[in-house]
Amino acid sequence: MVYPACYAFYLSFTRTKGLSTRWIWFENYTRLAADPVVHQVFLNNVKFLVSVPMVIAVALVTAVLLFEKIRGWRFFRVVFFIPNVLSAAVIGLLFRTVFGYNGLVNGLLGTFGAEPVEFLTKGKWAMGIIILALVWSGFGYQTLLLLSGLTAIPTAIYEAAILDGATWWQRLWRITLPNIRQTLGFVFIINVIYTFTALFGFVFVITAGGPGYDTTTIDYLVYLRAFSGSQMGSGAALAVVLFVIVGILTLIQARVFGLNGKDAV
Template sequence: MANRSEQRIAILFVLPAVALVAIFRMFPLAWGFLLSFTSGDGAGGAKFVGLDNYRALTTDAAFHDSLINTLILLATLPIWVMLPLLLAILIHQGVPGGKLFRAVYFFPAVLSAVIIGSIFNVVLRYDGSLNAALRSVGIEAVDWLGQGATALACLIAVQLWATFGMSVLIFMAGLSTVSSELVEAARLDGAKPGQIWWHVILPAMRPILEFVAVVTTIGVLTSMFGLIYVLTAGGPGTATTLPEFLIWMEQGKMNRPGYAAAISMVLFVGMAGLAYVQIRIMSRNANA
């Protein structure tokens, strides 16, 4: 009886969380999946079209461009992980002004995407402060946000600047948990500082590294809409369009909720697959 009573109490505590997930996560996901098989304006005139929306994605140049931009973004992920780790190591080693650097690195994380986008729009536009500084030293101005290659690079750099401070703090917390006895034992065995970091500290930090990699991957794929909207509006052309921004374009401007839902499902499946692979790698390393 006692066990049953404890089970009922546990269920009562868990039930609100399950209800919230079902209402705000599972139901919208199921509704989006069903919507992806329809066409119409979402105002009651939806018509079942089967896989037509998914077939249309195979020939949609804007969708293809958004996938290419996503792959380019994912290719830069090692920078998103290793740069915060390097900075965390430097602070952990006690560089002068370490506390100040920690605060400065974290500060952008408390700013909204709209504020960050507005600031860098002023800095990076053709008549902005960056080009003014270049002209003052005799360097020709660059249309940073008006050219495809530079616009995407600027978008990635700004998002990295805005978010890497949180990773720095996570790595700082991880470094503080590394066994000092293990480090001292390696030092007594004659290991050099570089060897200690490579063979002792970094292996101990592997779960933290993997966690940051997973969280960063999900973040860059789902949290850049505000910055894109303010900084580049997806342009020039589709040079900085990512799937999440294209979803808004199709839903908000083109009024095609079924097509937008199809893009959402493709993005969801891609993210779920990528997260699954990363988690499998993490589990395999943990059991190694």
């Protein structure tokens, strides 16, 4: 695993033509930096970050509510988790079917007399659909993480607050949320990382990066460059950039939340 990573690093400084590999120093990187497609794709990734607050908001609300032990909460917990065990291919295809021109949503719109919308061939809509898929498939897991943060809050604090006559809302703002600050931060960072590394499946299946490059993300562009366009070096350089981004995010996570390898040992 370490060797392939170093190999990728090496490749990013080369250009492969057929069987011969030539060392070209930073040319791959300078080309990437000047490439308008790369700029657009980076911007797309930034746009996809919108999904992060959405996932967290939905997950936080569900977690707090499930924590109240609403009737049937165990059932809900499992159901919310279903999308998490499904492959991105399945979810992507599901969304393609549901939002396709003749799909479920357009059918429902039709019954209200509305015109069908070309969800997947219009850039803005298509991105919205992918974000929706991301939220739909991801919030169950985040809910679970937040729930485990909630259960770690000592009940004594709540009992004391109740004795002091705190209302439910006061307890939510003053006790619950401050106490899961760490968990929230962790969930935030991993979601940011997801938008950089986990979109390949959705993009690949739902829109194939189109229309144009409107929904192409960095991880999808790595695939396009390296395997569709057979520019291994360029793909590798992009992958290294991606790795650096993820690495920085992880370092921030470790710094801010005191989670690192040493704790594990």
